[in-house]
Amino acid sequence: MTADTEEISVRLVALLPRLRRFARSLSRNQHDADDLVQLAVERALRAVDQFRAGANLASWMFGIMKNAWIDTCRARGRRAEVALPEDSGEHPAVSPADTDASLWSVSEAMSKLPEEQRLAVALVLVEGMSYKEAAAVLEIPIGTLTSRLARGRSALATALSEEAPA
């Protein structure tokens, strides 16, 4: 049984805050993050017949967002996969709403992670998924997820302690 587009629409509206949070953990630029949500939502509504009724809509959406994000990064010539040099003068736009210092410093540290580690951290630490769920979204074995997560966490901890020594 395939779910109906209308019903998915209603549930997607409900899911938007979480999709925005996930996107924001992938991209520290709010505008880029919302572009990603929009792209993923449009793709999802075109592929509603692939959504199995009873499946977890959030997981399905995160998978679509992961693919859309990788496509976007590739289209930008993999720029997002390398950390920006400290003095490159290239600072992604930060909206005035981002005066939240904690969000700023954590997204700064997240943006330095390799894409594959950032995806693992975003799903487990930000979205609260189990390792099994996150591995399924990323289509990788659970052992691979665990090692990416461990490396991402270790790099995050280092970046955050350097930035704000306790």
Added chain:
Amino acid sequence: MNYDDETLMAFADGELDELLSAEIASAMERDPALARRVERHRALRAQVAGAYSTVLEQPVPERLLAAANGSAAPTLTGAPQRRAEVLQFPARTPAAEGPRWGTREWAALAASLVLGMLLSWQFIAPSRRAMVTASNGALVASGALARALDSQLASTQRPEDPVQIGLTFRSQDGNYCRSFTLRRAATAGLACRSSGEWRIAVTAGIAASEGGVRQAASPPPAVLSVIESRIAGDALDAAGEENARLGGWDPKRN
């Protein structure tokens, strides 16, 4: 006993089996250095999760609401009469969609949902026949939901009716209330009569089962608790329900 960092991380994330978890927990009591390593994992997790939680509280941009409503894609696949069956008030998503969510996140979601519902259904797609609309700051039933609440009897309804009526009862202020289930939208709720309208007191998502939504035998806990807080006496039986309908749901009649 020495544990590698991945094991401690998995422990901090609650991913280990009970046996190993218990072993590490007792090792932590004897070994402060081990306890600190675990604490660092927990602290980082809390810091990262906390930082992004503010995003949930931000208003959702209209362009995203429009995209989720399919406004950008003008392909209309459903027949018009099917559209009327769709719930347009998503108050809560089923718990399965939000693993390990805290109260704060649910509250943020609920707040953004009301906003999203108002924006999307009042302004973006006003032509759709909403089942719930806003009226003077309250949410009231409209369309197919209002018709079912007005006229459908639990004793005579058919299982395939899009709206299923559950209990009908008098609330403590004397007004009639009716619980309902919207099958396709996997949502249950309670509506109470006020000033000639059915005001929505609560809605909640219900777990879907294979092949569609489970027939609602009993309302979800969120709805049930509101029913329990409002009900005066017992729910009406079939005759009482029919009498109330004949009286136009006017609390002064009957």
